[in-house]
Amino acid sequence: MSFDNSLSYDPNDPKSIEAHARKLIGKTLRNVLPHAKTLRVGSSNNRTNKGSFGTILEEFYFNYKPNNSREPDFPRAGVELKSTPLKKLAHGELVPKERLVLNMINYRDIVEETWETSSFTKKNLLLLLIFYLWQENTSDIDYLIKLAGLWKFPEKDLEQMKQDWEAIREKVIKGKAHEISEGDTFYLGAARKGHKEGPIKYCEDAPPAKQRAFSLKSNYVRFILAQMQARQAKWEKETGPLFDSVDDLIESGGIENRVRERFSHFLGKNIPEICRILGLTPSQGKSRYDMITRGILGITSKRIEEFEKADIILRTIRLKENNMPKEAISFSSFRIKELVEEDWDNSAILENLGKKFLFVVYQYQRPVGDKEFNNEYLFLRKVFFWNMPYEDLENVVRFAWEKVKKDFLLGHGSPLKSSDEMIIHIRPHAKNSQDLDVMPNGTFTTKKSFWLNQKYLKQVIENYN
């Protein structure tokens, strides 16, 4: 399979594929594909403009040629794309219109396979599901896409599916493929599927059997739908938007302009004044300045929808008069055992530091002789997007990470100091000193995380103008 170079997502990364898929929610293929009307799908000698929803989606939205490979659709990410119709019941409830067909059953191959090595598990363990609302007399490009997201089967369901798969395999081994019926199994069914040539001969001594495909029964699809709807509802509850509507986005000129605009009214103001304008009372929590920053963005104590989608990390920094950040910046605590198993390319720190940051910088300006870091003296100074230069990541952070990994394996609990001047350092990040993590040698140490060095941050902020 070949991928377009100019993809607007990373086909090797499940999260990126999912993010691309989620942009479809609330839209139709016609909305997202400018030339949808004239699209012609299929191979060159078999082109048609009556492509089904799934083929149009694959070929023109995800930009790869549909295939019959035994690999998942996104082989490096291990993600299999499936789109499936919903229908609306009289009282408005959305339910799956049909079972979800997965891969074809190959009667000759399955007898040689085990569940673990099967073409089924190779292909279908991580699904990207796109649910669209089917409507009568409507062309595929006009179906409204209701839901999109990754789906992983719960472990106990996989166990049942394994048993179902084995039951189907048993029948084939006994030469009874022609007797297979959907009632044989529980979650994973063997659905009759296509094949105009009629029953196929798969074994000398057995009667020919109809072609079948592994499928999820429609009530199982209903369960998936409910789970994904719940996840979507939770997400909506926990996130707030920067824009109320398309018009709002167009008028304000996109995320970057909206962010500048929101902060511009507050630049140069001190904390008490910002809080007065916003009607906020600063909390006692250590993340109080983060909350004020979110207040300026118009989204209090909620995740920001557009930042989540664009993978932007928002960080608030307080500078002292000499431009030195008062504190370093922390990342999530890691599990040492996971860190030492990582390669650089899939390391958590590379993933984090590879992202785009929005730095919101406040600075103290204290009257001469006053040593108090009082909110009165803290002013909003700079707001800017930043991402770490490639050379810093590859020439410094990479070696820092290698040292950390090596030292943890040798049993050192605090492998990298900020005085090592390697951009990042390791420090405790825990509830308290009893909140522990396990070292490779079995001893315990306080949970740790990576932190961005203050000196490095000072340079980054000074370099921005």
Added chain:
DNA sequence: GCATGATCATGC
């Protein structure tokens, strides 16, 4: 006064 270790309030 900085570097390092320890910990907090909050939201889910």
Added chain:
DNA sequence: GCATGATCATGC
């Protein structure tokens, strides 16, 4: 109960 996004505390 844990992660988040930070700040607080202390020893050198």
